[in-house]
Amino acid sequence: MKTRPDRHIRPLVAALLMGMAPHIMDLPLWINLWCLGIWSGILLIDVKKWFLPPRWLWLILVVIAFTAIIASARGRFDSDSGIGLLCLMASLKPFEIKGHRDRMITLFLAYFMVIASLFFSSSLGMTVYLFVAVLVITGLLIRVNHPDMGLSPGLRLSIIIVAQAIPLALILFTVFPRIQGSLWGVQQKKTVLTGLSSTLYPGSMTNLVANKAVAFRVSFDSKIPGSSELYWRGMVFQMFDGKGWRLDPDPALASQLPPGESPVRYEVILEPHNERWMFVLDLPATFPVGYDLMADYTLMAKEKIIAKKRYGFVSNMVHTAGDPEHWDNRSVLLPLKGNPLAQALARSLQGEKATPQTIVDGVLSMIHNQEFYYSLDPPLLGKDPVDDFLFNTRSGYCEHYASAFVFLMRAAGVPARIVSGYLGGEVNPYGNYVIVRQSQAHAWAEVWMENRGWIRVDPTAAIARERVETGTLQLGLGNMDQNLVDEGDGGFFKGLGKNVQLGWDALNFLWYSKVVGYTAQSQKRFLERFGLSLSTLGDWIKIMGLATLLMGCLTALFYLGLSLKHRHKIDPVVKNYLIFLKKMGKIGIQRLPHEGPQDFAETASCKRKDLRPDISGITRLYILLRYAGKNMDKNLLRDFKDLVKRFRP
Amino acid sequence: MIKDLVDNLTKKNTSDTFPFQIARKRLYMLPTPQGILFMVVLFVMLVGSINYNNNLGFLFTFLLSSMAFVSLLHTHNNMSGLILKTGIISPVFAGDQALLLLTLKSGVLDRTGICLGFKGEETVTVSLGQGKERQVAVPMATWRRGHFQIKALTLSSTYPFGLFKTWSTLYPDIGYLVYPKPLAGPFEFSSGIHESDAEGRIEIKGVDDFKEIRAYRPGDALSRLSWKIFSKGRGLYTKEFSAQAGVSLMLTWDQIPQKDPEKKLSRLCHMIQQAHRMNLRYGLTIPGKEIPPGEPKDPRHLFFCLKALALFDGGDQGGRI
Incomplete structure (x- = not known):
């Protein structure tokens, strides 16, 4: 039997298109083309x-679609192929709408596709799109149900209903119990994530040099500390293999703070980097809940961080007096062979009067006074990288300096280690939070001094300012040297673009910290x-009860507003006449019920002759006003009201 | 199914009189099958959001659920306070569709997609803007002649999303007449009171005394055209006849050859219509009832005759064959 497309086919295809749009970037090209073509x-x-x-043609298309999706999944059915399948089903649905x-199923499919895209992106831009999509699809839902209503009244109604639904949705969102972890396994999309490396070989950080991607964002409960104080601790490197540094393979947990x-107190929203480490300010002041604080005062997640992570933390900005006992042999270990010149230099620093402090100062002044350069594009280092750097190239960035510095310290018998993380951050003026980018990756050193504990020393900061190559980004220097390594004046449009970018970032940050990153902890804090x-x-039952009550109140308000609308405005003329009757x-x-105003006036006047003038006056005016219609004389109305008011029988 | 159950449980013995305003307590609501499917979709979204700890998933699931909830109030409002001002049903012949002419008044709100129908019958859908009044015809099939009380009238609406259906079942106090189904056949009559010779079976051609010739009007029977005048090229004219004054017919039960009383009624019904159409004076005699001839073309007389047929209950004696 020959059939024509459904009479609502256009709104339905429009709805499906709205549902598919957010997936376009994630889907393989052929699925996009297939859907659009069909x-x-x-x-x-x-x-x-x-x-x-x-129908047989339709069936063939179905078979082709399913075969293709199975073939392209290559036996690995993940969320991507799930979305692909959803889109293919959506593409073929319009042919069998009967x-x-x-029609309703098709629209539900469109809703479902929209929501499914949330599992791929949670950016604010996407959220805004989703709102628009829900509005439009709802408008189309109304249209399909009430074709005679017209598109724009339907859309208007959709907006009204969404607006009325938002308060309820927010209440549900706030109080719905969140669980930690998932019901069953979460399959995460594999993406290439940039971030710090788990090894430190001088020169390896270069891939982050120009990477302006955000590593994490931080909001502070109090005033934001100066950016030169913002040492974001990520990893501590203890093991030197002659060329570079490795992490402790078996780190211990911290036993004390x-x-x-x-x-x-601050809160970090960390971008996923597919590793366990987290970033905290030097140095932690609390034991975290749900994470591990290591003996070297780095913070580790229990699992690899594959989605944005939000955590609050407290750090002590002043911590020089700390932990005099804690250091172990590994902090002085060096390979026996290699870098002989550096070894010799270190030995020369050791004298009878030498203390760890003098040794540190000696090396720092050497970096400052001698021809050491800061460069983002340093020459490659040879077989003995520390020697090569200290006596030959003398050019590098934080990794080179930290590595050489710690080597010298250890060779001189001072326990030392490298800390890797980020330095500084850009304060977003629109959101009062700090954006830390990959390009702000940094490495610095810590030395152990008796009675003082681990002291942070940043050898990169010792480089004389005139020897910092201009035109480079502030890699390894953070904002500390922003005045030195300036990006220059980019002109009006660049400034505008940057402001727009910062403003957008601030909105996203707000959105994430208030909505997307709403966790069991933040729920607890909010409700407390x-x-x-x-x-x-x-407690949960109580909260659910309260929420239901609140929503009930909102519903009641809605109804109250409606019944107010129901109530007819009483005509002031009638109202005043009723007052007269009451008197x-x-x-x-x-x-009497059968009496008209005129009849009543007559009988009343007969009963009370004294009131006759008032009664007849009021009655006459009432009749006059009552039948005056729209072009009622305002003065007459005032006289009438006055008369009724002054009437004292 | 559940709807029937609710209707049965809430059925009152009293009937509803017009004007009738649909009160909140008379409105019931259930999700439509699509509404149930939508809830399933929402549940899947919720489980997905819980599993992935996806707050945007939560937000949008809750937004859609809240929208469904709000839509429920809109559904309710769409019907609540609607006024049915008047309702009448004109008599029909059995087998035809009876139409309940309802005057709906919207009140202070817009009404969209109000579906009206009798149980098991076709429905009609109307929308009316706020403060508007509108007449709708709700159809109802008829099978038998007689006087009936209308069945349960259901007003329903799935506005705005089609996820919930609200309905109110009314039992209006409206009766209606169904005349017998006309059955064509030869015109049989007994003479009226004044005539005694015209008894028997004749073909009625609609011809009595020639009265006048007038200009042709569309719809005039071809047989009455004056072909003589036409052939002379003077245009179309129609010959007018008038029924003979004083001549009247009695349509009687006993003259119908059919044995089945319902058939007899159907034949009589047909003849009454014909006689009415042909400007005849006619009367009706059926067992237990006699209606003397009335004025020609009198609609009230026609109504009385047809009503007598509709309400015929076998007569007092011997009518039941």
Whole structure:
């Protein structure tokens, strides 16, 4: 039997298109082309008033689509192929729409596709799109249900309903219990993520030089510390193999906290980097919940970080007096062979009067006074990289300096280690938070001094300013040297672009910290602000009850507004006449149901002759005003009101 | 199914009189099958959001759920307060569709997609803007002649999303007449009171005394055209006849050859219509009822005759064959 496309085919295809749009970038090209091709086809059939292709053709298309998706998945059915399958199903659905039920299913499919895209991106831009998509699809849902209503009233109604639904949705969002972890395994998309490397070989960080990608964002509870104080601790390298540094393969957990003062509380939103380490300010002041604090005061997640992670933390900005006991042999270990010149230099620093402090100062002044250059594009180092750097190339960035410095310290018998992380951060003026980018990756050193503990020393900062290559980014220097390594004045448009970018970043940050990053902890904190604890099931029941009550109140308000609309505005003329009748009633003269105003005036006047002038005046005016219609005389109305008011029977 | 159950449980013995305003307590609501499917979709979204700890997933799942909830209120409002001002049903012949002419008044709100129908019958859908009044014809099939009380009238609406259906079942106090189904056949009559010779079976051609000739009007029977005048090239004219004053027919039960009383009624019904159409004076005699001839073309007389047929209950004695 020949059939034509469904009469609602256009809004339905539009809805599916809205659902598919957010997936375009994630889908393979052929699926995009397939969907667009098939939808154009059915729209063409509709426009030209042709018949639909026979059912066997449709079946062949279904078979082709499924075969292709299975073939392209290559046996690995992940979320990508799931979305692909969803889109292929959506592409073929319009051919078999046969009635209201199918239309509704198609629209639900469109909703589902929209929501599914949330599992791939949670950016603010995407969220805005999703809102628009929900509005439009809902408008189309109304249109399909009420074709005589017109598109724009439908869209208007859709906006009204979404607006009315938002408060309820927010209440549900806030109080719906969040769990930590997942119901079953979470399959995460594999993407290439940039970030710090788990080894440190001088010169290896170069891939981050120009990487302006955000590593993490931080908001502070109090004033943002100066950017030269923002040493974001990530990893500590203890093991030197002659060329570079490696992480401790078997790190111990911290047993105590380093003493310190002037704590700052802050919250980090970390971009996924597919490793376990997390970044905290030097040095941690609390034991974290849910994460591991290591003996070297780095913070580790229990699992690899594959999605944006949000964590609050407290660090002590002043921590020089700390942990005099804790250092182990590994902090002085060096390979016996290699870098003989550096070994010799270190020995020359050791004298009778030498203390760790003098040794540190000696090396720093050497870096400052001798011809050491800061360069993002240093020459490659040879077989003995420390020797090569110290006595030959003398040009490099933080990794080179930290590596050489720690080598010299260890060779001179001072326990030392390298800390890798980020330095500084850009304060976003629109959001009062700090953006730390990959290009701000940094490595510095820590030396152990008796009675003082681990002291941070940043050898890169010792380079004389005039020897910092201009035109480079501030890699390894953070904002500390922003005045030195300036990007220069980019002109008005570059400035504008940067401001727009920062503003957008601020909105995204706000969106993430308030909505996307709403975790079990933030829920707990938020509800505690209202004096609601969440420890027992009873608490949950109480909160659910409160939420239901709140939503009930909102619904009641909605209805109240409606019944106010229902109530007719009482005509002031009638109102005043009723007052008059009431006054008459008080003196025992009731108006009978069959009596008109005129008749009543007559009977009342007969009963109370003294009131005759007032009664007849009021009645006359009432009749006059009542039948005046729209062009009522305002003065007359005022006289009438006045008369009724002054009427004292 | 559940709807029937609710209707049965809430059915009252009293009937509803017009004007009738649909009160909140008379409105019931259930999800449509699509509404249930939508809830399933929402549930899947919720489980996905929980599993992936995806807050945007939560947000949009809750947004859609809240929208569904809000739509429920809109569905309810769409019907609540709707006024049915008047309702009448004109008599029909059995087998034809009876139409309940309802005057709906919207009140202060817009009404969209209000579906009206009798149980098991076709429905009609109307929309009316706020403060508007509109007449709708709700169809109802008829099978038998007689006087009936209308069945349960259901007003329903799935506005705006088609996820929930609200309905109110009314039992309006409206009766209607169904005349017998006309059955064509030869015109049989007994003479009226004044005539005694015209008894028997004749072909009625609609010809009595020639009255006048007037200009042709569209719709005039071809047989009445004056072909004589036409052939002389003076245009079309129609010959007018008038029924003979004083001549009247009695259409009687006993003259119908059919044995089945319903058939007899159907034949009589047909003849009454014909006689009415042909400007005849006619009367009706059926067992237990006699209607003397009335004025020609009198609609009230026609109504009385047809009503007598519709309400015929076998007569007092011997009518039941």
